[in-house]
Each structure stands twice: as structure tokens, then as C-alpha cells.
Amino acid sequence: MKSVMGGNALRIRGIAIICVAGLLAACGSSTSSNDSGTNTASAPGITATTITIGSTQPLTGRAAPGYSEISASSNAYFQYVNAHGGIFGRQITYTYYDDTYNPTMTASLTRKLILEDKVFALFSALGTPTHLAVVDYINSQKVPDLFVSSGCNCWNDVSNHPYTFGWQPDYTIEGKILGQYINQNLGGKKVGYFYQNDEFGLDGVKGLDAQLGASSVPDASRQNYVPTNTNVGPQIAALQASGAQVVVSFSIPAFTALALLGAAKVGYHPIWVVSNVGSDVTTLTGLLKSFSKGAAGVQLLGGMVTDAYLPLTGDTSNKWISLFKGIHDTYVSTLPWDGNVLYGMAQAYTLVQAIKAAGRNPTRASFVKALESTKLSGGPGLAPFGFSSSSHLGYLGVQVATIAADGTQSTAGPVYTSSDSGPISQYSGSASSPPANGIP
């Protein structure tokens, strides 16, 4: 029985292949001229009907809480686009692998994506230490490396890494704008730092120091952690002993939660200022509950200061939020509706913008050229993009936000933009609204 079925299926598949081949041949012959209305396999990973992109993501391991939602939600947006006819009639195929936030695994999986899966471009590859391991390789292969999910300013290095583009505001810009907020609103308080001991944390500290003055924060108030060691008790004790009344944290969500719990345990209650990547309310609430076995939760987040470069997830009146929330509810309703899901969707939106801008049949090189020369709108972002032939910076600024004891966020003050070395300036542009069908 089974074999008969198999035979039929095979025969049907054979017929289908012949039909498709015939169709393709017909297409090919009818438009032999190189007219812009025909899809061709113009680059690796691009066929007449598909465009394949790939990514490495921490789907398991210590960076997975929260971040593991990003790739799934990007994929949800791609499914939405595919369901509405794709881009230039091409369906987007998104292949992402779990590197467990281990740079060695990132190295081998990135080669799999480029050599074996032959993706057109890398997209949203997550993590500073992980992506630093492969950025040279990706550029040596001349593969577009789009919108790295990390705010390290290392992605903005046009001469050495012409194929790599950042996306989120870089951590130095973020540190500067948070530092300015502290100067303006928490002036006179003793400030301490808690940061991840790699480019992520160090870039953030660089921005903070630029605003607060390096000498105003003594060494005892500068505590760091490494993501492999979950015991942050000593660092928290040192911050408490230093008398820091404001603690600025450049940390991934798991370590924000560990720091908050460690501080609460010893009765230390500074004002926490947490950079965007480590402050998602939904993710943190879940982590606090699970780490403390239910003893702590959202109340520890009350009074926290953070920043945002996308609309707040709770702002239901925002058109972008209702668009992405709708896609979330249709395609990935099993995931919580939080900042990570919004991040993944917004990033996917930018990619679709970029693919549109590159024209019908791009090569890898022409794609990069188009991204540098087209002025992409910031889409859902609060600030504009910095992409040009001399800069591969993503969003150029952030808006400070505060978190109330019940977890609701509200923005504080205007959107500011800056660059790594330049001054901070208030952004005067207004927020855009999404196209009617939600596709750029």
C-alpha cells in the first residue's frame, strides 16, 4: 500500500517538475531581452521566485531569554510579506541557526549558511562577541551582512567591513544620551556602572564617560560581569559599598535580572538605568519570577530608567504597533508581545525596505550600493538611519523612557540623536506612519 502511494506521489512529483520546467522555459524564451520586469537568479541565494537569507541566533543558552524571539518574529513578518505576494514576486526564505551565543559555533554555522545554504545575505545575526568572530570572514566572502543585532560600533567600519551594516543605535550613542539624562535629572547623585565585560559594555561606558566625566565615577563603582559567570553578588556588594545611588547597567536581560535580584537581596535600592537591550519588561518579569522562584517580579522594575528607539509596545494608539501586533497575533501568537518581537518585526521591515530599494535583480555588490545611496525612511524607528557610503550606522538616536511599578513604560523628553564623537542634538523630525498594507 505504502509503496503504491509512494509511486503515485513520485509520478505526480515528476509531472509537476516537468510542468514547472516547461513553464520556466516558456518564461525564459518569451522575454529573452534583459528587461527589468523579469526575475533572474541574479546572485547566490536569489532565484526567480525566492530570496534566501540566513542568521545565527542564541535560541538556547544564557542569551536566549528574550532574544530567541527575535528571529521567529522577523520570520513572521516575512511570512506576512510572502502571503501578500512577496517582494518583486519573490518569496523570502529565512534560515536561522542556534549558535548558543558561543563564538566558535557562530563561526561554523556562518560558514554553513554561506557555503552550504548559499544565502544571499546574513541578516540580524545576534551578539557582539559572536558576530565579531565572523565579520572578517563574511566580508572576505563579499556577502551582505545586514543589520547586526548588536549596538557595538564595530559594525560601522566601512573601509574594513564594507558589507556589514548596523541597525540599532550603537551603545556609545545610547550611553551618551543616558548620561545626559542623568546629568539633567539625577544630578548630584553618585553614579556606578554595571556592564558586560566586552565591546557591548565597554562601548556603553565610553558614551557614559563622555557625558558624566570619566573621573566622576571611581574604579570601585565600575563593576563588570562575564556572561559565563552567573554569580554577580560580589559586584553588587562592591557597588553598594561604593555608595552608588544610580547604577547604569549595560547588561543582557538575564544579567539585569540577576543584578536586580542580587541588590534586592542585600537591601540595596539604587535608581537603575538600564540600556535598551537589557530592559525589556516582559522578558525581565519572566526572568525575575523564574530566578526567584516566584518571590520577586515586576515590582523590582519600578522606577527604572531606560531608552527606546522604537515605539513602546504598550502604545496601542501607534499605527506601527497595531500593524506589528496584528502580525504577531496571526503568525507567532505563542510568543509574548514584547520588545523583542517588535525588534524582530521592525528589523524585518527594514530588510524589506532595503530589498525593494535594491531593485528587481540585485547582485550582492549592487545591494550594498543601493543601501548606501538610498535614503531609507526610519520606518517604525523614532530616529533616522545613518546609512551612507561613509557610515554604516543604523538608528542614530534614542528617547529616554521610564518604567512604573506595574511595568508600564512611558517616554520622557524628546528624541535625541548623536554620533560616537559628535554632540547630542534634539531630533525634530516627526514619526512616520506605516503604508496601508504594512509592506514598504
Add this chain to the structure above:
Amino acid sequence: MVAVRSRADRLVASTLRRHLLIALGAAVVLLLLSAQIGAYDDYNLTAVAIFAVAAAGLTLLTGLNGQLSLGHGALMAIGAYTTSLLLKDHRQLPVIVVLLISVVSAGVIGIAFGYAAARLRGPYLAGATLTLAVALPQVATRYKSIFGGESGLTVPPSAPPDWLGADFPPERWLAWIAVAAAVVTMLLLANLLRSAPGRAFKAVRDNEAAAALAGIDVARTQVLAFVISAACAGLAGALFAYWSGITSPAGFSLSLSLQLITAIVIGGLGSLAGAVWGSIVLVFVPLLTSGLASSVHLPSAVADNLPLAIYGGILVIAMLVAPHGIQGALRRILAIGRARREHTPGGGQKGVVDWDDPAPGT
């Protein structure tokens, strides 16, 4: 026919000559293979060769000298960090020089640790080597300015020489280097095992008191085994650095050390061929299982952990079916086949035992 036969016999009579022939054959086959397969398969072939070097060193230490090391991942890290630090300041150093310096540096650490190890037995030795595996990566994190901390050090790729042409894939070039290193390592180790030190290793493993009574310096033999083993790990680590392009603490975690143990046990403890089988399993089974897990649509919480579960399942089944590893199973099949051919019922059982490498426990 007879003349040809006897000439062939003479050609393989000498151990060295026989090993040289096998090595040459293996090198030619792998060279041809590497040219036929795609760049990503070359990349995986490189991984097999790297793990084979490390596993061969470990099988010498654990399988043939009876010292269990849970710290070989850390010894690989020493080779890898040596390579990365060398290339950081001297990008143009030839690969062969980098590899040799890495081997020496791991060997020197091996001498120091070998002396300590020679005083320890069983679980104490396992514990001491475990310390190495746990502590060493922390050194890289502590001295961030030198070792690059968690993000590690990037390693510039070794570009293929010009005479291979501009389009020659760098993955294939690296595969050639790794395969050459693996073949040379195997050749040297195979000869060593058939010589006096090799016999001393086994004598010490089987009964230290008897070995000492026979005039073997037990401690010296153990240190020697540790040093050779560490040097192999250093070579593997250096190749690993080239292979992954990044040397970071996360790449040399405890699980790497445990994977190497797994490889030599699965492959067949105490045999160099077993080290190769084990390395093949180590590289390809996770690739197959992750492909399998992503092809069926499962909730991500299940799919993400499925490869590991399948891998574990395969290990359990392999150990039940072939307790002496893949090489042990192959020997058994060959012996049974030979017994059938020669019509000596029961003779197959005899073939299980390799006179040179009796499997431990038999």
C-alpha cells in the same frame, strides 16, 4: 605472482615502511577527496582531522597509558591561544612555524602538568585535569588585554599560496593543512606505539608494579605520555584556531574535553583508528541531527534540544551494541569473516583480541 607477493611482503615487513605506505595512501585518498567535495564539506573534513589529532593524543594517554584526562580541551586552548597571539603580531608567519610553536608551548605546559599528573591516580587525576579545563578559560577572561576576554582573539585565515590559483577555496587549503598534520601525527604515534616507549606505556597501564619490576620508570613514562598527548592537543588547538577564525574561552569549554573523551570511547579506546572514527562521529552526527530536527516542525523548545537528545541516544546505543567502540566492532566483524572463510568454527572469537592493543577490561 609469487615474486610479486614476496616483494609486497617485504615492502610491508618493516613497521615503519608499512606505516609510511598507509599514511601515504591515506594522504592521497584524502587529497583526492578534498578536491571532489564542496567548500563546506572541506570545512567539515578539516574539523574531522583536527579532532582526530586531539583524540589520537588523548587515546595515547587514556587508552594506552591509563591516565584519564578531562582537561584536553584546555590543552587545545593553549595551542589555539599561542597561534592567535603569534598571528596577532606577525600575520605573515608561515603556518608550519605557527603550528610547531603551538605544539611546543602545549608540550611545555604538558611537562609541568604531567609531573603533577604522574603523582595522581584515578578520580584524583580526573579531578586535577578537570581543574585545568575549568580554570584555564577563566585566565583568558581575567587578563582581557592579552587574551581578549570573552570575545577572544580573531585569527586571520591562512591564504592559499599563489601557485594554486586565485580561485582556490581557502577551506580546501586549510583541509590540506589539517589532513597533513593529522597524517603526520598518526604516523609518528603509530611508530611510537610499536617501539619501546609504546610498550612501556601499555606495561604501565596494565600493572604499574609489574612495569616497575621490569625496569620501567613508571613516573617518567607517565610524564612522557602526558607531554606527547599535550603536544597533540596543542597542534589540534592551533589548527582549530585557523579553522574557526576565533579563539575564545567559550570554544574551549569543559564540554570540548568531554567530547574528546566521547570520541575515543565511541571510536574504540586505545586504537588510533578508533580516534579517527570517533572524530567522524563527533563532527557529522550533530550535523545530521540538527538537520533532522529542523526538518520536522516542532515547538522550538523541543527542536532546539532535539539534536543533543538524539546525539545522546546514539551514544547510549553505540555503547550497548559496540562496547569496544567502532574499531572494536570492525575488528570483530573482520575476525568473524576470517573464521568463516577458514572454516574454523569458534575461531572468530580469537580474532576479537588485538595482541598489541587488548581492549581494557579484557
